[in-house]
Amino acid sequence: MNNNSFTLKAIILKSSHSDYSEQKYKKIIIKKKIGEGAYGIVFLIQNDHVIKIFKNSTQSNTIFDESNYLIPIKNENRELIFFFKYTNQENNEKNYIVNLYAIGTIKDKIIDNSNIIDFNSYFIILPLCTPFYNKYKIFNKTLIKKKNVIKFTINIIKRLLKISQYLETKHNLINLDFKLNNFMFSKKNNDLNNLIMLDFSIVKKNTKKKYNINNKYYIWPNGTNLIENIPSYSICINGLELLFGYNNIFNLSNNLNNYLKIIKDKDKNIYNIFNNGLIIKISTDKLLKLISNTTI
Secondary structure, three states: OOOOOEEEEEEEEEEOOOOOOOOEEEEEEEEEEEEEOOOEEEEEEHHHEEEEEEOOOOOHHHOOOOOOOOOOOOOOOHHHHHHHHHHOOOOOOOOOEOOOOEEEEEOOOEEEOOEEEOOOOEEEEEEOEEEHHHHHOOOOOOOOOOOOHHHHHHHHHHHHHHHHHHHHHHHOEEEOOOOHHHEEEEOOOOOHHHOEEOOOOEEEOOOOOEEEOOOOOOOOOOOEEEHHHHHHHHHHHHHHHHHHOHHHHHOOOOOHHHHHHHHHHHOHHHHHHHHHHHHHOOOHHHHHHHHHOOOO
């Protein structure tokens, strides 16, 4: 496949947009490929919308099955399950999570390089957004010595904590994939307070559940941890990523204390925030309250 336009046959299962009628077949004009992740490929389509087509097709009778207490971390349908529930709400808070336009299945087979997307694979249709790093052009840059970067970083941490709190209190869900690559600005809004979440990995909230995640993901703490404390840790890792660069944080290993010492020498109040999130590992609510009571 190249970037030439083509037409994709699909059926819309769930819709919140007038362009997409539920339980109707629709021809979707694919303009070009604009991205690819572990679980899906993203294409630009008509009307400045995007379609994310999931690589692994799934039986329709399991797509919205929530019988397991935890949705598996590597389950490619976690977004679909959440989006399905989210779009069924009458008063959803769209300023925290990207607005979903439609869910459906494709009725063609797509071959994209080494990827073969099967007939009946699921997709979601979303508005075209600007990725966080595309807006600021600061990916993998060391910003710790830049003017006002501490305030900028804490404002981002605070925004992500509010999104985490929304998921936990509104939906009883924990997001295990808080990383800056998963956050966007809508096309017409670049206000940092309107940073929205696009991709996530969700599990049902259970404050008593622990599991061991040693060396599995750079935004997760090593060792046995309460699930509810992972988001605040991950969000603080995002803060370190802004201050010291992605490559340094991706290979964090034993350097965490060194980075915390640099922050402490710069601002003890900010060090206290990172120490509580990364070492003490307090919950989202507690860390958000701490930031709100901290002078920056």
